[in-house]
Amino acid sequence: MNKKRIAIFASGSGSNAQNIFEYFADSEMVIVDSLWANKPDAYALTRAKKYGIEAFVFTRKEFYESDKLLEILRNRKVDLIVLAGFLWLIPDNLIESFPIVNIHPALLPNYGGKGMYGMNVHRAVVENGDGESGISIHYVNEKYDDGKLIFQAKCEVLETDTPEMVAEKVHQLEYKHFPSVIEKVILSDLA
Numbered sequence: 019m020n021k022k023r024i025a026i027f028a029s030g031s032g033s034n035a036q037n038i039f040e041y042f043a044d045s046e047m048v049i050v051d052s053l054w055a056n057k058p059d060a061y062a063l064t065r066a067k068k069y070g071i072e073a074f075v076f077t078r079k080e081f082y083e084s085d086k087l088l089e090i091l092r093n094r095k096v097d098l099i100v101l102a103g104f105l106w107l108i109p110d111n112l113i114e115s116f117p118i119v120n121i122h123p124a125l126l127p128n129y130g131g132k133g134m135y136g137m138n139v140h141r142a143v144v145e146n147g148d149g150e151s152g153i154s155i156h157y158v159n160e161k162y163d164d165g166k167l168i169f170q171a172k173c174e175v176l177e178t179d180t181p182e183m184v185a186e187k188v189h190q191l192e193y194k195h196f197p198s199v200i201e202k203v204i205l206s207d208l209a
């Protein structure tokens with residue numbers, strides 16, 4: 019049986035990408051085919067190299083004004099694109115060609131949309147006095163954080179929590195759930 023192939027897109031550190039690499043390292047069903055970054059200095063590229071995963075860097079022009087990425091992904095027989103801290107809006111040519119899954123560090127529909135990522139989200143949660151936060155894993159469409167929800171997990175936010183403390187709680191949920199949800203999506207033909 020051919021393994022299902024995942025391409026991961028990342029913009030920064032790549033801690034979620036590394037968690038996914040490790041989760042699927044010994045899988046007989048799924049392989050992380052490649053990592054794609056829109057920043058040549060993204061630490062995610064270093065993490066990919068360490069795990070022997072082929073990595074690609076692309077420009078805004080290649081992403082939005084050509085089919086270069088689409089053609090490479092098709093040639094590599096990628097089954098699913100996973101966004102792991104990738105901050106650009108995905109172009110139509112990729113949305114129409116692949117199922118794409120994203121993780122968001124809040125309970126959508128709250129705190130979604132352009133500019134709502136990372137510490138921006140956690141600060142907003144604390145400033146608004148929310149009693150909980152969490153993660154949302156969803157399909158990607160042409161709008162930020164708008165696609166169909168696949169999975170959510172919650173964590174408590176205490177009155178004494180700082181945005182950094184909320185970030186740590188949310189990271190733990192990401193590490194615990196994201197790889198297994200990806201696996202369910204790709205193996206259940208939801209992809």
